Amino acid sequence: MFEEHGPPIEFTAAGDTPEEQTTNLKIVRPSPGFDPASELCAEAIIKDADVTVLDFSPQQVTVRFQIDGLWHAGTPMDREMGDYMLATLKQLAGVDYRERRERQTGNFASLYLKKKQKFKLVSQGIQTGERVALYLDYKRPPLDKPEDLGMRASMGKQLRAIVNDTNMGILMSTAVPGEGYTAVWRGMLEATDRLTRDFFVMEHVGKNEPEVINVYPVEYDSAKGENPMTPMKQLMLKEPDVLAFPDIASGKLLDQIVSHSVTHEMPIFTRIPGKHCLDGLLRLVALKPDVKKLTDRMTAVISMRLIRLLCEDCKIGFQPHPQMIHQLGLPQGRVAELFKPMVYQPGMVDENDVEIEPCSNCSGIGYRGRTGLFELLMFNDELRQALVSNPRLDQLSAVAKRHGHVSMQMEGVVMIAGGRTSVEELQRVLKS
Ligand SMILES: [Zn+2]
Structure with missing residues (x-):
């Protein structure tokens, strides 16, 4: 260089x-x-x-x-x-x-x-x-609001309506650890009205999660035989409005949390590792809680994956084949142009046979920066029933789709249609 x-x-x-x-x-x-x-x-x-x-x-x-x-x-x-x-x-x-x-x-x-x-x-x-x-x-700008993480404004509005409803039951976030697991959890808490209600988060001693303003940490220590429910008696004296449990270790603990939420009409935030909403839910069910009680109390699941953004300086527009439009599930005739990355290879030449230099914005990779790809799954009775009787991904997907749920894939297609990412990148993210 x-x-x-x-x-x-x-x-x-x-x-x-x-x-x-x-x-x-x-x-x-x-x-x-x-x-x-x-x-x-x-x-x-x-x-x-x-x-x-x-x-x-x-x-x-x-x-x-x-x-x-x-x-x-x-x-x-x-x-x-x-x-x-x-x-x-x-x-x-x-x-x-x-x-x-x-x-x-x-x-x-x-x-x-x-x-x-x-x-x-x-x-x-x-x-x-x-x-x-x-x-x-280096210091990245703090990403706090869900919209800063890449959430569409309309979904952000929907999420705020959920988290600020005092009748909310359980809202769970799910993501792949190391790929936005903490960010989506924080984003979910940041969307809440923490100034008017008292929020407490149950944290293992020494975990040192980045603090969310106005969410008060309450510590427990598993080395002393404690779990996130141990400090509850003391904590209830402070009359909390909302509780957050970032770590659910067992179905037994989950049952206790659900009971607490029902008895005290307490909104609960929790999270679990997962690739998308239904994957996270299946992992929650795999902890073997009382699934009926759990799903009766569930309000929604939010999930996020990180997806690379096309480099705005060098992305290449192309006319998509009608078959590609069909495969993506986009309406025919609406999207005239899609974009793909300009991936630099040494020795590349332009139309005049002059060797070209890699793009200075993305170093020839074709992408620059990442954003969150979000999915928000609302609960309904049919989904609750399916989780109790037949908790399989294909079954749950079919139920969700019937109720108009927009899958993570469809959210990604919206980004592709908007020229922000490519078909290959969405495939990569959803496959991994
Ligand atoms: Zn570039």
């Missing part, structure tokens, strides 16, 4: 005092590894890579970038240059550059393209050599 000199990236090396940081930086600057280390860090920043992984094998060093949740290969380098580069990175991070087996972690900072960034380096010897991960830790 930067052929002759390293990129104009400035580093702040590890150190307890500014003087020590300056000294540490001075040590590495003349090293032959400094330019490649600068290039690697600059590339990670330009590509917006959450993690950069280097694998050192006897012959070479492979480079991978994790961007918007997917891995992309970088340019491999020979072992000698890789070793110099790693020694520089380790010295910047304040760890021992000669140590190649034990796990080490350290931090350094950078200033590049007017942005300050923090890097965390983790190195560890593995069977084939050594693996090094560079985490880029």
Whole structure:
């Protein structure tokens, strides 16, 4: 990327005092590894890579970038240059550059393209050599409201009506852990009127979930034989209006929560890992609670997956074949143009046979950034019955569809029709 000199990236090396940081930086600057280390860090920043992984094998060093949740290969380098580069990175991070087996972690900072960034380096010897991960830790804007996460305005309105109804029973969120599991939970709580009602969340001691303003944490400790219902007697003296249970460990506990919700007419928020609403529900039923009592008390399920957005600078419009429109379930003749990513390959040429450069906004990946793909499933009596008598995905899907439920797939098709993502990306997300 930067052929002759390293990129104009400035580093702040590890150190307890500014003087020590300056000294540490001075040590590495003349090293032959400094330019490649600068290039690697600059590339990670330009590509917006959450993690950069280097694998050192006897012959070479492979480079991978994790961007918007997917891995992309970088340019491999020979072992000698890789070793110099790693020694520089380790010295910047304040760890021992000669140590190649034990796990080490350290931090350094950078200033590049007017942005300050923090890097965390983790190195560890593995069977084939050594693996090094560079985490880029920068402050993303806080995503709080469901609409900030990508929820359509009309669904946001529907969700607010549910969560602010004092007659609400149980509302559950579901997502894949590591892919919006916390975000959708927070988004659901953020949609509530926490200023006029008293919300409490039952949290395991030491879990340190990011706080939601005006939702008060109440701790329990399983090491002391406690569960989320243990503090309830004390808590009820405070007259809570709404309770939130982020972790449901067993059907027995779920039964207690349901009973509490019924007895006290208490709205309850809970969550479980799952790929979509019905998947989350099936996992809840798999805990073997009293399904009849549970479903009688359920109001709705909300689910979210993360989907990549097409790069607005290079996405390619095309006229979809009528068969594709049909497969997507879109009305014929309404959508004149869909979009696909421009995926860069080295050596690509334009119509004049001139080699083209990768897009500077997305580094040639074709996507930039992610958003939430939401699904909101409302309960009805037929769904309740199906969950009790025949809790199978195909059966439940058929029931939901009959009642006009918009599946996650259909929500995704709306995004495709709007030119925000591609058919391939939706398929990838729903398949994984
Ligand atoms: Zn682009």
